[in-house]
Amino acid sequence: MGNLFPNLITIGIIAISMLIFSTFTLLAFNLTNFLKTWEDKIEVIAYLKRGTPSGEVEPLLKKTRLLEGVEVVRYVSPYDAMTFMEAKLGRQKNLLEGIQPTILPPSFEIQLKKEYRNSTKIGEVVTHLKKNPQFEDIQYGQEWVETFSIGVHILRLTQWILGGLLLIAIVFITSNTLQLTISSRREEIEVMHWVGASPGFVRVPFYVEGLIQGLLGGGLAILFLFILHQGLFLYIPPSMQAWLARIPVVFLPLEKIVWILLGGTVLGFFGSFVASMRVLRYK
Amino acid sequence: MDETMIEMHHVFKTYPSQICALSDVTIEILSGEFTFLVGPSGSGKSTLLRILSCAERPTSGEVVVHGMHITQPGFKNIYQLRRTMGIVSQDFKLLKDRTVNENVAFALEVIGHARKEAKNKASEMLRRVGLEEREEDTILALSAGEQQRVAIARAVVNSPPLLLADEPTGNLDAKMTVEVMRIFADLHQKGMTILFATQYTGLIKYFPYRVLQISKGQVLNGKKVDVSKVDEVKAGE
Numbered sequence: 001m002g003n004l005f006p007n008l009i010t011i012g013i014i015a016i017s018m019l020i021f022s023t024f025t026l027l028a029f030n031l032t033n034f035l036k037t038w039e040d041k042i043e044v045i046a047y048l049k050r051g052t053p054s055g056e057v058e059p060l061l062k063k064t065r066l067l068e069g070v071e072v073v074r075y076v077s078p079y080d081a082m083t084f085m086e087a088k089l090g091r092q093k094n095l096l097e098g099i100q101p102t103i104l105p106p107s108f109e110i111q112l113k114k115e116y117r118n119s120t121k122i123g124e125v126v127t128h129l130k131k132n133p134q135f136e137d138i139q140y141g142q143e144w145v146e147t148f149s150i151g152v153h154i155l156r157l158t159q160w161i162l163g164g165l166l167l168i169a170i171v172f173i174t175s176n177t178l179q180l181t182i183s184s185r186r187e188e189i190e191v192m193h194w195v196g197a198s199p200g201f202v203r204v205p206f207y208v209e210g211l212i213q214g215l216l217g218g219g220l221a222i223l224f225l226f227i228l229h230q231g232l233f234l235y236i237p238p239s240m241q242a243w244l245a246r247i248p249v250v251f252l253p254l255e256k257i258v259w260i261l262l263g264g265t266v267l268g269f270f271g272s273f274v275a276s277m278r279v280l281r282y283k
Numbered sequence: 284m285d286e287t288m289i290e291m292h293h294v295f296k297t298y299p300s301q302i303c304a305l306s307d308v309t310i311e312i313l314s315g316e317f318t319f320l321v322g323p324s325g326s327g328k329s330t331l332l333r334i335l336s337c338a339e340r341p342t343s344g345e346v347v348v349h350g351m352h353i354t355q356p357g358f359k360n361i362y363q364l365r366r367t368m369g370i371v372s373q374d375f376k377l378l379k380d381r382t383v384n385e386n387v388a389f390a391l392e393v394i395g396h397a398r399k400e401a402k403n404k405a406s407e408m409l410r411r412v413g414l415e416e417r418e419e420d421t422i423l424a425l426s427a428g429e430q431q432r433v434a435i436a437r438a439v440v441n442s443p444p445l446l447l448a449d450e451p452t453g454n455l456d457a458k459m460t461v462e463v464m465r466i467f468a469d470l471h472q473k474g475m476t477i478l479f480a481t482q483y484t485g486l487i488k489y490f491p492y493r494v495l496q497i498s499k500g501q502v503l504n505g506k507k508v509d510v511s512k513v514d515e516v517k518a519g520e
Contacts, residue, residue, distance in 0.1 A: 188378055194336075195437070196365035197393035 006180040007213065013177045014217025014271075015224070017170040018264050021163065022225045025256060028159045030249050035151070042117040044110040044140040046129050052106065060134055064108055069116035069125045078104040105136060119146040167267070174271025175278070178210060182279050189280065203280055206272045214268015218261040226251060286314040287347075288445055288476040289335060294344030296330055296500070304330040305341065306500040312478060314444065317471040319487050320480040322497035328480035331497065332447050335478070336370055337361045349445060366394060369438030373450035375430045377422045377437075383409065384418040387437045394441065408436040412466050428459030435466055439475070446470060446477045452486070464490055 046064070048057070057075060064073050076084070082101040086093040116125060126138050182189070192202050229251050252260070289312040296305040304327045312318050320328050333339040334346060337353050346354045349367045377386050387405035392398060409415055412432040422430060431451060438446060448467070452460040468490060471477050479492075487494055496503040 187376065191376055191378060191389065191437075192393050193362075194365060194370045194376070195390040195393055195441070196362045198362050201393055201395075 006177070006184050007209075010174070010177040010181055010213050011216050011220065013173050014170070014214055014264060014268060015220035017166070017173055018218050018221035018260060018267075019224050021166045021170070021263075022221050022252070022260050023228070024159070024162060024166070025260065026225060026229070026252055028155065029252060029256065031155060033248075033250070035155070039114070039117050042112065042122070042140070044112065044122065044125060044129070044138060046108040046110060046135045047105040047137045047139070048107060048134055049136045050102075050105055052134050056134060057106070060132060061108065063132070064110065064129070067125060067128050069113050069121060070110055071113045072111040074109045074111075076107045076109055078102050078106055081105075081107070167263075170267050171270055171274065174210075174214070174267055175274035178206070178213075178272045178275040179279055181209065182206060182275060199280075203276045206276050206280070207269055210268040210270075210272025210275075211265050212268070214265040214271070215261060217268065218264020221264065222252075222257055222260060288312050288314045288316070288349060289478065290345075290347040291331075291334075292345040294334065294341045294346060296327075296334065296339070297342045304500050305334070308344070308500070308502050310495060310502055312476065314476050315471075315474050317467070317477045317490075317492040318479065319490075319492055319494045320478060320497055321482070321484055321487065321494055322480075323482050326482075326497045327500040328482075328497055329449055330500075331502075332370075332449050332478065332480055336368060336447055337364055366441065367443050368445040368447055369435075369441075369443045371431070371434050371438045371446065371448040371451045373453040375434040377430055377433055379422045382419050382421055383414060383425070383433050386422065386433055387440050390437045390440050404440055405436070408440045409433075411469075412436045413462075426459070428455050428462055431455060431459070431463050432466060435463070435470075439470060444474075444476055446475055448477065448479045450481055451479070452481065452483065460486070461489075 048060075061073060061075055064070060078101040081104040082096070082099075085104075086096060089095060110125070110129075112122065112125060116122060122140055126140060129135055129138050189202060229249070232249070289310065291308050291310045294305055294308040295303070297303050308327075308331065320331065322328050330339065334341050335348055335353075337358075341354060344354065345352070348364060351360070351364055351367075352358065353364060378389065381389065384402060384405050387408055388398070388401035391401035391404055396404070406415070406418060409418055412435060414429060414432055414436070417425060417429060422433065425433065431454070435451070446467075451467075452463055455463060464486065467477055467479065471492075494504075
């Protein structure tokens with residue numbers, strides 16, 4: 001029972017540290033998910049010259065499908081384009097009255113493979129497309145794609161840098177608080193050293209303790225994060241709820257929860273290892 | 284030929300503060316010998332014992348304990364060395380949240396003995412030091428003399444060939460000192476090598492074993508001394 005207080009402090013500090021890290025992971029996870037939904041919308045539209053003979057469309061379609069990085073190509077005829085515009089305009093579709101579909105250019109809607117949905121790779125595909133004289137214009141929202149790509153890159157870089165710094169801080173805090181546990185048992189350890197307990201016999205219980213504390217700390221962090229996540233939706237005003245509904249903030253998937261628990265356990269172990277190296281030298 | 288238990292050759296120990304705790308100490312203690320290490324407070328007794336138990340390393344010199352060259356570079360088997368020696372100190376170092384039996388059995392459990400076996404051996408050892416009726420008491424319920432007997436029982440429960448005692452009677456009154464000394468004498472009778480550090484020279488009047496005198500870090504002699512010539516440190520003892 002004498003060790004209960006330092007044990008609780010250690011578990012509490014690991015839980016707080018892991019909660020910070022888990023909150024960050026949850027934010028990064030949801031932001032990445034949000035960006036992924038936009039990423040899926042990145043596509044290239046290649047407009048064909050008006051009056052391109054229909055006999056040339058099919059071979060060009062085949063040729064485009066074979067380009068590296070291209071996943072799906074859909075031919076959009078002027079009539080399909082008109083239907084799409086009508087659907088988009090809804091009640092105001094009468095604005096299109098008198099306009100012949102033939103004034104709209106036929107096009108290819110090109111969906112790219114996931115790894116090609118960034119400014120550099122899209123550029124490569126567009127360069128290949130431009131070699132075909134049948135294409136009049138190629139659009140892919142270059143500026144938006146570049147901004148998006150940089151945004152995703154910065155987010156991921158920040159995630160790793162901050163994550164790394166947090167992990168170092170957690171090991172430091174954990175090892176220092178575990179020293180409290182060890183120092184609360186210094187008499188017992190001193191006697192162990194006196195009577196010839198092997199270094200492993202003295203240290204292993206602290207390693208196990210560190211593992212358990214890390215696991216409990218990680219578990220508590222997940223629990224608090226879950227409560228915070230649930231509370232977020234319970235206490236936000238209805239006006240904001242409607243806005244947030246467009247950006248679903250989901251809880252961490254099982255795989256990430258397991259990683260956080262495993263991370264807590266490893267950190268607990270590593271913290272106790274560092275602490276034992278500092279204060280459990282044979283004296 | 285008698286086997287040597289402890290050898291120290293030209294041992295020096297200087298602390299970073301430039302305090303010279305031991306200066307050119309050379310001693311030899313044979314197996315089965317009872318040796319008093321007598322000297323005033325601060326003379327280097329504890330440092331000498333701490334070096335023998337590998338709690339400290341000397342600045343220079345060679346130390347061999349029970350055949351182990353403990354000052355050799357790379358000597359790491361401190362725990363193996365400690366299993367060949369019992370250590371008793373003035374402040375007992377008992378675990379106050381455990382019973383008398385648990386304190387003694389603990390010394391066996393941590394070196395791999397099964398709990399039941401350790402408990403039985405602890406009971407046997409506590410009988411030898413006259414504490415069979417206090418086995419289940421907590422440490423705080425014992426007198427200082429009884430606590431020191433528990434500490435001795437713990438130190439010798441795994442039958443080490445060597446016992447290092449650092450002022451073991453320092454906190455005891457005259458009656459308890461005699462009780463504890465009888466236990467040491469009994470252990471010596473059974474063949475244990477004992478190095479007993481004390482500043483109370485009165486003890487050696489009643490227990491005429493070999494005496495090593497230590498003063499300002501130097502061991503003055505290694506032979507039996509004329510008790511009348513040893514300075515009395517504790518008046519009235």
